[in-house]
Amino acid sequence: MYLKKSDPQVAKLIAAETKRQNETLDLIPSENIVSNSVLEAIGSPLINKYSEGYAGKRYYAGNAVADDVELLAITRAKKLFKLGDEWSVNVQALSGSPANMAVYFALLKPGDTVMGMALSSGGHLTHGSPANFSGKLFRMVSYDVTKKGFLDYNEIAKIARKEKPKMIIAGATAYPRVIDFQKFSNIAKEIGAFLMVDMAHIAGLVAAGSHPSPFLYADVVTTTTHKTLRGPRGALIFSRNDHMIASKKNPPAGGPGTKVSISRAIDQTVFPGLQGGPHDNQTAAIAIALSEAATPAFKKYAKQVVKNAKSLAKHLQQLGFTLISGGTDNHLMLIDLTNRGLTGKQAQDKLEQAGIIVNRNTIPHDTRSPFDPSGIRIGTPSLTTRGMKEKEMKEIAALISDTLTKGSLSVIQKRVKALCTKFPL
Ligand code: DSN
DSSP states (O other): OOHHOHHHHHHHHHHHHHHHHHHSOOOOTOOOOOOOHHHHHHHGGGGOOOOOEETEEESOOOOHHHHHHHHHHHHHHHHTTTTOTTEEEOOOSSSSHHHHHHHHHHOOOOOOOEEEEGGGGGGGGGGGTTSSSSHHHHHEEOBBBOOTTTBOHHHHHHHHHHHHOSSEOOSSSSSOOOHHHHHHHHHHHHHHHHEEEOTTHHHHHTTSSSOOSSTTOOOOOEEEETTTTTTOOOOOEEEEEOOEEOOOOSSSSOTTOEEEEEHHHHHHIIIIIOOOOOHHHHHHHHHHHHHTTTTTHHHHHHHHHHHHHHHHHHHHHTTTTGGGSSSSSSSEEEEEEEGGGHHHHHHHHHHHTEEEEEEEEEEOOSSOOOSSSSSEEEEHHHHTTTTHHHHHHHHHHHHHHHHTOOOOOHHHHHHHHHHHSSSSS
């Protein structure tokens, strides 16, 4: 409305990106499409406020509304994931990596041992990659998936017993199967480690009951809010009030040996430890997404995400594609392209030309580099938000196959556009 006049250059860029999203099929499993209400909150005057501190304990005046926004987001987060008073929620971390960083800094000392899933097996950068703060500041030990692509809980237990990590991380960015949080919890309990679950990818599925919940088993649960949860970019950190650690204050307020709850330690680490003022417009948009995710319509959506992923997987396999682990239980799948004579990068580029957006990805035990790995990762959250169902998944599998084999590019481009037009953003 205003932007077109005031800054046509940026307005044009936004229009171009909106058009790109409308006219392409987004199969990146960590992306989604937010509601207009979420967009409205992100662009609201809440963006103008500084509110360092927490509700009722702010440093600047004028924060009564910011307090209400934050408390509403917390209440809705707890309600959505059916949490009692033993859980606290921090809604201020700016995104997933800062949220994970806050947990590390609150619960661990630099040099402590942490165990997470190897990035090459489907973990996340913050789960111990040497290129990331986690791998630089902590002694990271990794667990892999098996050759077939499954978590091997006996092997994870063996590594845990040997390495004695102070914290175990369960969660992934490219694991197509159900994660057994109870098994992780048993391992963590046996060695006296914290269990942190990073449920960023599956948060929407957990909220809707389409993936088992980690909350019975974890000490801390982190998530982004913009993947299957379908909110704005942002993060939540859930932690148990009744789990205590030694106070890191030097000297501790209550004298040597003073303990604080892990929730308090995490709050103090987010602010003032790592950040200044929270983004209140983002918090309001998160609150909206949490309320949307509590509706029957969202439950149906999450079920359809999984149904669509299973359908897409089945059709791709019928067309000769090799799927890591032989299929999917959730919203994503990993395709090993080795038998197609293509690398992940070549496939990503070809598919993009056709209007099909995917990301190249390493496959477990990949012999190629992450810059040009052996696979691609695809998922259904975004397509499902557009209203696509099993019928469209069959067509999309055919489009992927045609693009990567024999098809005429211009014909495929037309088919992609026609499909997109039927399901506008
Ligand atoms: N970049 C995200 C993903 O695509 O899975 C993880 O943070």
